[in-house]
Structure formats: C-alpha cells, structure tokens
Amino acid sequence: MNIQRIIGLAQSIIVLLLCTTALYSQGLVIGNGVEVTGNSSLEFATADTSESRFLESWTDLFLSKNDFRLGVRLGVHEPPAFFSNQDTTSGIEHLFGEYRKGSFYLRAGNFYSLLGRGLVLRSFENRTLRWDNNLRGAKAEINHRYADLEILAGEPRKARLGPDEQARKTPAEGIRLPWMYGGELKLKPSNKLSAGGIFLHTESQPQSDNASNRSAAFLEVNLPQGGFYGEYATTDLNDGKGLYLSANLFLGELSLLGEYRNYENIGFEEGLLNNPPTVFQEHLFTLLNRQQLIQNPNDERGFLIEAGYPLSEYSVLTSSYSRTENKSGFLIYEDIFAQYEHDDFLGGEWVWATGRQEDLLGRYLNWVTSASYDFGNYKSLKLTYEHQHAKFPETATFSTRQHYDQLLTMEVGLASGLGISFLGEHSTDQFADLKSLNDDLTSKKKHHYWIGGQIDATFAGERFQTTLFAGQRRKGKVCIGGVCVVKPELEGLELIFTARL
C-alpha cells in the first residue's frame, strides 16, 4: 500500500469519526468521556510559475481523557510552499501522547523544547516560515514552587534540507538528526530571583562524526523597577561560546531596554537547532522587514537600546538603535528606528514610523504612515503607506545605484467576519523583475508594479476561516526572529482555508 493510499485511508477515518461525533454525541465528548478536538488547515496557490504553486495541508486530531492526551498530525505537501524544488511528502508528521497531572508533565513522541533563551537548544514550529524542527523522543517537566526541571531525549528534525536532500524522497516526518539528551534545572529561591543550568549532549553527526556537549548557566532578576537576564553558553565543539544579556529599567512612565550578545561558534554543525536572541528591532512593516538580518550564531556580536514612553493616554513613542558586527569588527547590520502612535479624537488610530537600516549590501531609508478608522457595525478602513529608498555603493559589476519602493495597503471591514483588502507595490529597482533583465543585467523596465486583492471571511460560528488572494505579489524575504524565508513572486491565486473543532 503506497503512502498516498494510507493518507487517504487515514483521512477517511477522520471524516467518519468527526461526522459520527457530530451526529451522535453531545458536543465533542464521545464514549467514556473522551474528548475529540482538531483542526485542519489548507493552503493552496495556483500561479504562472511553478515555484509559486503549492498545495499544503495540516490536519491535527487530538483525543483527550482526564489527564491524558493523544495527538496526530497528517500533512500533505504537494509541493511545499516556497520550496518548490523539494520533494512532495504526505503522511503522519506528528504523533504524541502526553500526561499532565498538577506540576508534572510527560510527553512521548514529537515535541518542542526551549532551554534558557535558546543559546543551547530551541526547537519550535512557525508555519509562516515553514519551520519545524521538532524532536522525536520524550521529555518530562516538573514545576515546583522553588525549582523547575526539564529533561529530554530526542532526534531533532532537520528544518531546512540541503541541496542534495531536496529532490530525495523523504519521510513525512522529515529527516532526523542524531539523538540529543539534556535538560534544564531552574532554581527559584524567590519570585524576584532565579538561576539555573543547562546541559545538552548530541551524538555524532553524520557529516563530521563529531559528538558535542553544550552547557549554559543563566541568572534572572525581576524587580518592579526593572529586570535582568544573563546567559552564558559554551560548547566543546570549535571552542564555541555565547553570551546574552538583557536589562529593563522603568523610570516612571519611561521604559528602557538594553541587550547585548556575543556569539562565537555556538551554531550546530547540521540543522539550525538553537536560535539565540537576535538583539535587533523586529520590524512589523513589510518593507522594513524585508531588510532584516539573517542570524548567524557562529560569528555575531552587537547591542540594542530601546526606549518607550507614553506621551499621554492616547499616544506612545518608541525608538531604538541596534548594531551588529562580526568578530573582526566589521559592520553587518545597523538599524535606527522611531515610531509614534496616536489615537485621535474621532477614534482613529495613527502610526508614523521611520527607520534607517544598513547591511552588507546597502542602506535603506524608510517611512511608514498608517491610519485606521472604525465606522460602527463592523465597518472599518485602514490605510498603510510604506516608502523605502535604497542606495547601494559601487561594486566591481555596478556603479553606485539607488531605487525606491513603495507599498500601499488598504483594508476594508465590511461586516462581522468579512473584509477585503487591496495591495499595490511600485518599485524602480532594476532587479525587481528578473524576467525582464537584459544581457547587461539592467532591466528593460524602469517601473515595476504588483497589484492584488484579498478577501477574508469567517463563517459557521468562526469555525471556518478563509483568505483568498488574487493578483500579483512581489518576491521578498519574510523574517521572524532572525529566521527568514524568501516567498517567491506570485501571479495568480492563493487560498488559505482553516477549520477547527
């Protein structure tokens, strides 16, 4: 029996189970007090290029009784979004059983874990980034008033495949890396102070045959006037070491944040399994976000300072500065940012933001204005305008060049659970449309446009959520916490459909 048939059979069973539940039971409780919950999400795009066509779905089903819960996830990726060169997969992706009683928690199967602030280990899922580096094994946690303990053992999933693995048939639950064992002990003598240690052993890696030991110590102080967190991590592989410090200070209404990091060879040889703090501003606007730095845990050091101040009940001012260098002192990324939020007397919400970013390629100056108004009866309007001016220094191939990008988004709320939005982007970047490049690497077009519309609707008591996008959307990097994915250009339709029990 091939994998497609197994998937089809499993989904038929779920359909039958859910329909039976709906027809013959009260609520979601089936026989012997077993509760059934689940959700299913489908994302589909049809487009003019094969790299932007995809069909993916995730169906989670959970059975719980008293303190026990069983979970299974069926996935279909034909092909996965943003990784069209990757082989299609379908089948059982997650399977776990868990027991939770008071302060004790035990889970076997697929699980996620974060030790400290992620200098040693962070396994997590982020569907926007198509990131999932879950572990397959077991973990146990005990939470006591004065101490928390977590121990784990598992095989991590490789979240990004190498070029030689992309076209290979891989199992639905992904390629697994060698086992790792470890844990964290956190002592809490008071609610203002905690400290602890982390240890993690990883077995020999297939490429290098290197086993490694990682350890860390951390200290956290929480006071009404501020707080402090510090973590120092080491690994015996390549003499790696990492330091992360953060401090909050509250002076009346003014809140200040300072962060520092120095990471040297603390990345894993295979698979990104730790994800230490980035220490730069995480931008919320599309154009600012496109220029974010992709984190390198092997050679980065830098700091961030941020200040926030509510000028009144209706306005807040935020500003920040961050700088990242490599160990040779070479500037990798610099970001200056300021934002002012204001609610006007008509109930409108305004945001003005400006930022300057500099990376290894060039400099980017940004301006953002956003306004939203509520007209009652679920009718609303939100307009956001983003402008970016990019300037690149002379290189061996090109003389100094510059361009600007602008993005206009209009979101209209029509009724409860129904909204439409329009998106228009304009760029004078000669590389914005790679299809129209001449032999001399300059574009035939001076102006490039992308226009699209989107409908968002929820229905059936909010158990169905649908988003339908039609039109063009520009290729661009999307980053969350230093982990990025490049979404290819889309010219066509994209549908996201989610249902929940």
Add this chain to the structure above:
Amino acid sequence: MKSVILLLLTLLCFASVAQEKTADDFSLPDLEGNNFRLSENIGEGPVLINFWATWCIPCKAEMKKLKLIYKKYKDQGLKILSITIDDPKTVSRVRGFVKKNRYPFTILLDTNSEVFQLYQGTYPPLSILIDNNGKIVYRHVGYRKGDEKKLEKYILSLLESKPDVEERR
C-alpha cells in the same frame, strides 16, 4: 486530488460539530516570575485568554480594545489572561511594551508557544473565552475592527448567566 476532496469533506464535517470543550489546564510564569495556573482561576467569572506578541500588528489593535473591555467588566468578575508568545528574541521587550501601553491585565509568558499550540493556535492573535465551568464558549482568531463587539456580547451573556451557573453548582 482524491486526498484534497477528502480533506475538504473533513473541513465540512468540522463545521457541523459543536464547539463546547473543556479548556486545557496550563501553568505559565507571569512578568514577576510567579507561576500562574489556569485551573486555580476558573469559576469566579468569565476568563478570556488572549494570545499575542509584540511583533503582531493586529494584536496591538485588539489589546487596545481589550483594555477598555477589561476596565468595564473587571468588577463583575472578568479576568483577562494576556499570554505573550514572544520568543527568546523578543521576550525582553514584553515588560517595556506592557508598561508603555499601560495594559492592566495579567501578562503570562509562553516563550516557546507550547500553550499556544495546546490551544491549537497557528497565528496570533487568538482569543478564547471560558465560562465558570471551564468550558470554551467562544474562540476567535485574528482581529479586525469591530471584532471586540462580538466578544463583548459573549462576555455579557456569561456575566448575565453567572448566577444560574452558581445555582447549578
């Protein structure tokens, strides 16, 4: 194609299933380092769990409205558990963010999104309203202006039915 049709059938079946479900218990640290357990806070009025993050634009707009709702109904027993799913990269910004925006409700830290996943969250914001018996009565993903009015109606209906619930107990 067959599997897609089956999936769509699955989705249709989901819509016909009733929504009431017991809220899963969890324990999370608050901003002062104390552990907060959900089960110890059920039964004294409606509890609204709201998952958000400092990097989420609709979350900020929703929290502004939640602040007003909380001020209006807190004396009648409404509790708002505002759970941030900020990861290790942004969790340091949470205290300052809460301070500058003057959020009055309980803030909890779910740094690796484990409670978010327990409640089947995929993208924030996610709001879950729990009644006196620990049952989920309303669930809403995302935020668009006006959504808070629907939420307020559910909260009001729970506050109005509160004496009945106590009688049944």
